[in-house]
Each structure stands twice: as C-alpha cells, then as structure tokens.
Amino acid sequence: MDDYLVRGVAADGSFRIFAAQTTHTVEEARARHNCWPVAAAALGRTMTAGLLLGANLKGDDLLTIRVLGDGPLGAIIVSANARGEVRGYVQEPQVHLPGTPEGKLPVGAAVGKGHLHVTRDMGLKEPFTGSVELVSGEIAEDIAHYLTHSEQTPSAVSLGVLVDTDNSVVAAGGLLLQLLPNTSDEVLEKLEQNLAQLPHLSSLIKDGETPEEIIHRVTRRLEVKILETKPVCFCCQCSRERLEDLLVGIGKDEVASMLEEQGGAEISCHFCAEQYRFGQGDLQRVLERIEAEKKES
Known part of the structure; x- marks a missing residue:
C-alpha cells in the first residue's frame, strides 16, 4: 500500500x-x-x-x-x-x-x-x-x-x-x-x-x-x-543547479582552491544524500560566473 x-x-x-x-x-x-x-x-x-x-x-x-x-x-x-x-x-x-x-x-x-x-x-x-x-x-x-x-x-x-x-x-x-x-x-x-x-x-x-x-x-x-x-x-528539492549556486556563493578563493588541490568537487545533499560531482570544467564555469556576477554588481 x-x-x-x-x-x-x-x-x-x-x-x-x-x-x-x-x-x-x-x-x-x-x-x-x-x-x-x-x-x-x-x-x-x-x-x-x-x-x-x-x-x-x-x-x-x-x-x-x-x-x-x-x-x-x-x-x-x-x-x-x-x-x-x-x-x-x-x-x-x-x-x-x-x-x-x-x-x-x-x-x-x-x-x-x-x-x-x-x-x-x-x-x-x-x-x-x-x-x-x-x-x-x-x-x-x-x-x-x-x-x-x-x-x-x-x-x-x-x-x-x-x-x-x-x-x-x-x-x-x-x-x-x-x-x-x-x-x-x-x-x-x-x-x-x-x-x-x-x-x-x-x-x-x-x-x-x-x-x-x-x-x-x-x-x-x-x-x-x-x-x-x-x-x-x-522528496528532496536539491538539484545540480542549486548546488552550483551554492558553489558560487562560497566565493572565488574557495572554488579556486578546490580546482587547484582536488581538480574538482563532490558535494552531498544533507537531506537526501544524493552526490553531485563537479569536474574541472564545471568549477571553471563556476569561477566565470563569480567573475561575471562581480562585474554586474
């Protein structure tokens, strides 16, 4: 049932x-x-x-x-x-x-x-x-x-x-x-x-x-x-897009450090334990977003 x-x-x-x-x-x-x-x-x-x-x-x-x-x-x-x-x-x-x-x-x-x-x-x-x-x-x-x-x-x-x-x-x-x-x-x-x-x-x-x-x-x-x-x-509302927004929010230095030291990042949602992998290209795109948003502000 x-x-x-x-x-x-x-x-x-x-x-x-x-x-x-x-x-x-x-x-x-x-x-x-x-x-x-x-x-x-x-x-x-x-x-x-x-x-x-x-x-x-x-x-x-x-x-x-x-x-x-x-x-x-x-x-x-x-x-x-x-x-x-x-x-x-x-x-x-x-x-x-x-x-x-x-x-x-x-x-x-x-x-x-x-x-x-x-x-x-x-x-x-x-x-x-x-x-x-x-x-x-x-x-x-x-x-x-x-x-x-x-x-x-x-x-x-x-x-x-x-x-x-x-x-x-x-x-x-x-x-x-x-x-x-x-x-x-x-x-x-x-x-x-x-x-x-x-x-x-x-x-x-x-x-x-x-x-x-x-x-x-x-x-x-x-x-x-x-x-x-x-x-x-x-039902969890997490998504790759939301976690990418989270990466943008933690700032340029943190993301650059992940890219340099680990070559990527793996983030797990607290609520549902779903794992999201962000590779080199993904983190590079996040850095570009941070720079673009910085210029806009």
Missing part, C-alpha cells in the same frame, strides 16, 4: 484529526542515509510528525522541524510542505544503544536533552519559529508539548516506526489529534478513553490497519467527517 495521509474534523467542530501511513517514506530516508535502527526510528518519527503538521499548510508554505538534543544522534532536521512531500536527515545515522527494559529502541536516550524548534515559512517577511525544551526526546511527546504550549492547541500525538533485524523499516505512521475551542467534557472523555485503548501505531500499520481505521478507533462513538486523503512521499 502506498503511503498517504488522512485529514478529518469532528462533525460538531470540536476537534481535528490526522493519521498517516509513512512506511515507504521512512524506509527511503533510512536507506538513503544508511541509518541504524535507533536513528531510523528517531528520523522516521520526526518525518511523520512533519507530514502531520504540514497537512495544515497551503500553497508553497514550508515547515521545518529541528530536534537539537545533546544525545549521540546529534541534530535531526526535517522539512515538509503542503503537497505531502518530506525530507530529512539525522546528524549521526550510525548510532547503537542497548534497548530499553521493555525491548524498545532507546530513542529518548539517543536524542538526549535540548530543544525542539518548529519553523513555518508562509511566504511572509519573516518565518515564524516556535521553540520548547525537549520533554523526553521520544519525539511524539515533544511535538505534543510544543503544540500545547507554543501554539496553545491541546494535542495528542502518536508516532511509530518498527525496524526489522536487517535495519529495514517494516511499518511507520502517525496520529495527531487537536482539540478546538469549546470541546465539551463528554467529547473529551470519549477521546481520552479511546486513546488509552489505542495499541502501538506501528503494530497496527504492520497488521494492515489503514489511517482511516486508526481515525475511527480514536473517534469511536463520535461523528467525524473526512476532509482530505492525499499521498505522501520522500
């Missing part, structure tokens, strides 16, 4: 809900960055969170999540847009830590203490960034904490990534439930009861449960309208 996201709202307008299956999306990121299990889980959860939060974006809006912890994974950076496209990387993808006593991947310990930053670029003069301290490093709790305290939207978040013994991602997905103003105590009580009975999300997805079925589990005994179903995928 292809990855996709479902967006719904309560018939009485008391809450909105999002659920996504992201197995193939997370597996592509895992393979591109050669992530070991704990890094795959941390990156996959953050990417899924990016897609869930990005479901409210419009047009060319862009959302970036930065998880900056002091654990061995280092930074986790994820970017998502309104089209259901997401990309991301983890600073140290090959980290191994012993599992928790419950047999789970120790994502919280691998992330460590630090801060979560969420930036929304909506084409205005300045992007908006909200920040909170990491609560647990487990990502779902941290995203819920951010939404509740930084955006004043009480939220429940569940994120799951199941990794096989060969490091591949077997199942991944997420759920986001947000309460809207004037939610009644009755509705709140039903939602809390349903959430308390919700099994691990990755187990549900592994067993073939769809995002629609997960939404119906969480909203049992409540009426929900499905507003949108859209595909999601790993």
